[in-house]
Amino acid sequence: MVKKWERLNSEYLGDFRIFRARADNSRSPRTGNVHRFFVLETPDWVNIIPLTPEGNVVMIHQYRHGTEEITLEVPGGMVDEEDGDPAVSAARELREETGYEATEVIHLGSVAPNPAFLDNRCHSYLARDARHVTGMKLDGAEDIAFTEIPLAEIPDLISNGTITHSLTIDAFYFLELYQRRNNQ
């Protein structure tokens, strides 16, 4: 049986704005030996699938600095503690990144983006009856353009590699499982 490791001590390595890097020395319950692990502390994230009354998903094109590529994703971002509830953060990101608002925001599921070295969760939501009501509100480091895509086309866009963001793909699987449970 796999057991928890004992974290003996930690050292902070640096603060990279959205991350705080930490090194932990932890003892293996199997061998008793101590190993060093690298962990990034970061707030929870959210993403949201905005579904219009016509059955389209509102998606965004965005330049991403990790892969240095323009991606096709659903809106999302970091949970702001001031929001109180990740669902509020998700609706805020939707509004800021696309100018859409929804009548109902439903939690679809949550994942550990990478339990090996990230300490956070990413929560996925469905925004029902999303409608374009206002302008976008981007900060200077964001370049975003939104587009509507029929929900029925999403599986092909995942299969053919047009949609690559792991967390966006998780959100769409959660939506399929949600619709299957609710016979939609």
Added chain:
Amino acid sequence: MVKKWERLNSEYLGDFRIFRARADNSRSPRTGNVHRFFVLETPDWVNIIPLTPEGNVVMIHQYRHGTEEITLEVPGGMVDEEDGDPAVSAARELREETGYEATEVIHLGSVAPNPAFLDNRCHSYLARDARHVTGMKLDGAEDIAFTEIPLAEIPDLISNGTITHSLTIDAFYFLELYQRRNNQ
């Protein structure tokens, strides 16, 4: 239209064994302003869904130091350049972490684990006819126990939050899409 940013210069912040941390100063094509972004350079990753002749998935329980939890995942790890092909890395991780081997390894899809700050891809594979043939080969920093779970139970384990690893969930969605395309 969203355009690429120009990366003006980069600074290496540290080497954390599995990551090399970098800060980039890049110019926005929209505003002309320069912003600083944090990027982790890391090898590609692989994961693999081992499916037995009986229709079970071989999954592993593993202690994860980011979330400090024991997770339920499919086998996986980092691509070793010496392997030559990520499919070989996937089969190697399967053998090392579970002692199973497969007659056929099929590429299901690839994701960007986090295009915002990681530069890599994660490739998902299906291992057909996986059979337990040898002992596990764990390094001292690994604690792993494997278990077989009927494939038909996986969607419920994702819906109810038993399986939380984002990349494992992506792999299972890729498998569903693969089976749907092939009418299996």
